[in-house]
Amino acid sequence: RTYSSSETEGQLLNSFVQYFGDSLGRKIKRMPLIEETVLPGDSLLTLPVVIIGNGPSGICLSYLLSGYRPYLSPEAIHPNPILHTKLEEARHLSIVDQDLEYLSEGLEGRSSNPVAVLFDTLLHPDADFGYDYPPVLHWKLEQHNYIPHIVLGKGPPGGAWHSMEGSMLTISFGDWMELPGLSFKEWAASKRRNIKSDRVMPEEIACYYKHYVKIMGLQKNFRDNVYITSVSRLYREKDDEGRSHQSEDISTQSLEMEDGQKSLIKRNWEVRGYQRATDGSHVPFCLFAENVALATGTFDSPGRLQVEGEDFPFVLHSMSDFGAAISKGKFRGKADPVLIVGAGLTAADAVLCACNNNIPVVHVFRRRVTDTSLIFKQLPKKLYPEYHKVYHMMCTQSHTVDSNQHSAYTSFPEHNVLSFKPEMKCVLQSASGLKKILKFSVALVLIGSHPNLFFLKDQGHSIGHHSNQPITCKGNPIEIDPYTYECTKEANLFALGPLVGDNFVRFLKGGALGIARCLAIRQKKKHELIEGGDGGGDGVP
Numbered sequence: 001r002t003y004s005s006s007e008t009e010g011q012l013l014n015s016f017v018q019y020f021g022d023s024l025g026r027k028i029k030r031m032p033l034i035e036e037t038v039l040p041g042d043s044l045l046t047l048p049v050v051i052i053g054n055g056p057s058g059i060c061l062s063y064l065l066s067g068y069r070p071y072l073s074p075e076a077i078h079p080n081p082i083l084h085t086k087l088e089e090a091r092h093l094s095i096v097d098q099d100l101e102y103l104s105e106g107l108e109g110r111s112s113n114p115v116a117v118l119f120d121t122l123l124h125p126d127a128d129f130g131y132d133y134p135p136v137l138h139w140k141l142e143q144h145n146y147i148p149h150i151v152l153g154k155g156p157p158g159g160a161w162h163s164m165e166g167s168m169l170t171i172s173f174g175d176w177m178e179l180p181g182l183s184f185k186e187w188a189a190s191k192r193r194n195i196k197s198d199r200v201m202p203e204e205i206a207c208y209y210k211h212y213v214k215i216m217g218l219q220k221n222f223r224d225n226v227y228i229t230s231v232s233r234l235y236r237e238k239d240d241e242g243r244s245h246q247s248e249d250i251s252t253q254s255l256e257m258e259d260g261q262k263s264l265i266k267r268n269w270e271v272r273g274y275q276r277a278t279d280g281s282h283v284p285f286c287l288f289a290e291n292v293a294l295a296t297g298t299f300d301s302p303g304r305l306q307v308e309g310e311d312f313p314f315v316l317h318s319m320s321d322f323g324a325a326i327s328k329g330k331f332r333g334k335a336d337p338v339l340i341v342g343a344g345l346t347a348a349d350a351v352l353c354a355c356n357n358n359i360p361v362v363h364v365f366r367r368r369v370t371d372t373s374l375i376f377k378q379l380p381k382k383l384y385p386e387y388h389k390v391y392h393m394m395c396t397q398s399h400t401v402d403s404n405q406h407s408a409y410t411s412f413p414e415h416n417v418l419s420f421k422p423e424m425k426c427v428l429q430s431a432s433g434l435k436k437i438l439k440f441s442v443a444l445v446l447i448g449s450h451p452n453l454f455f456l457k458d459q460g461h462s463i464g465h466h467s468n469q470p471i472t473c474k475g476n477p478i479e480i481d482p483y484t485y486e487c488t489k490e491a492n493l494f495a496l497g498p499l500v501g502d503n504f505v506r507f508l509k510g511g512a513l514g515i516a517r518c519l520a521i522r523q524k525k526k527h528e529l530i531e532g533g534d535g536g537g538d539g540v541p
Helices: 005-023 056-065 081-089 100-104 114-123 159-163 184-190 202-215 319-327 345-356 385-396 457-463 505-531
Strands: 046-052 068-072 137-141 149-152 226-233 235-238 244-246 269-276 282-294 338-341 361-364 409-412 415-421 425-430 435-439 442-445 493-495
Touching: 046 056, 046 269, 046 505, 056 068, 056 149, 056 202, 056 505, 081 100, 100 114, 100 505, 114 505, 184 202, 319 345, 319 442, 338 345, 345 361, 345 385, 385 409, 415 435, 493 505
Parallel strands: 046 149, 046 282, 282 493, 338 361, 338 442, 361 409
Antiparallel strands: 068 137, 226 269, 235 244, 269 282, 415 425, 425 435
């Protein structure tokens, strides 16, 4: 389909121009569109920040970039006396304006990122010790700290939470899923939602995130139904001698400053993609950004075994597919069990779901049941009884116990799947090398998921801790500066949340704090340069 110029700009792009043009008191002639008629000399829109992903990571970052600032509450006393003394030293400053490395020093928590641990202990003091202390922070909206940005997401605000299985409880408490400035319990009470447990359904959390964006007045920064196809660097940074190096795959023409001087450091990134219109058509767009923040999470690509037969239609890779198969009655009248592969919480959810629907289960996993790294070892029994029920079955209803050969549940610890056969059979191999063939009705492979960063150069393989390997939240997260969350291998590219190893919502908020502080410092320096007569700029300052 061929788009006319006005049609291509579409509502999404016009809204970009209107909002950023109006809010900055300047006239922007047109959007940079994917058309040959757009010439390099046109006045194109350059945004200070483009955030890719509208889940809790992207929402929290937008909240801070919108000018919300956390201060130590007047009456607050943090249970950590050393941290409290540090906070008192600069009580008049927001946390964003303080030295995060200094505040984070000596703190310990369940994240490897120090700022994540800091922000978590400010929002949930001593939570890991079972205490329910209130936050020691209060929030102020300071309009002068607003940094123009846009948040691009495939669906409504909340990201993957809108597509998670709705029948299972969250692993974290509802309070731990909340975002700054809006208590989840108070929100639930205001919506007359009956929250019976500290743990809640994913659909409740998804609804909370969607409402959060509206309540906090962030909607103007969010665009839904947007799919990113490429994020590429326009120009290299300046080297130590002040020389700028151009990207290999982008036009080599310099950008003209308002005073006629040339600069190669403003438009750092080109972001291309399309918005899906209500009629299903795709409206392409292109934006330029000074900074890009990756907040995509890790639910894009289910983990795969990479074995023969894994692409057969009876081998599933998600809970939603399993739920759909149950709803369609595919297990009615079938004696063969469902084969569940994996030893994480999603696999445990699948076991519970199968048991609740009277479907026999064969559960295969590589680890020993005594492995201390199993997630069940980290969960208190009183708070997570259903998961400990699964773990108990994993330990006591092994295939080695004769009396359980015909049980509704049988586990195969320390086994690997070698292949799936077309006659719905699976070949397993034990740790000792013994092979076994099992018949099943449906196989469900739940061994985690990985981010899909296909829109980056080399799919982002160059920015992880281990170069030239796929990004994974556990084994190979994106390598970042621990206090700014800027990628160490790619300037002006930031990442937060599961992409940097913070899988829990309570810790991803630290990434937003680190990025907001870094960008605020840079914006302040830029304004000082402009006021000092060295400025001028391209697009949005």
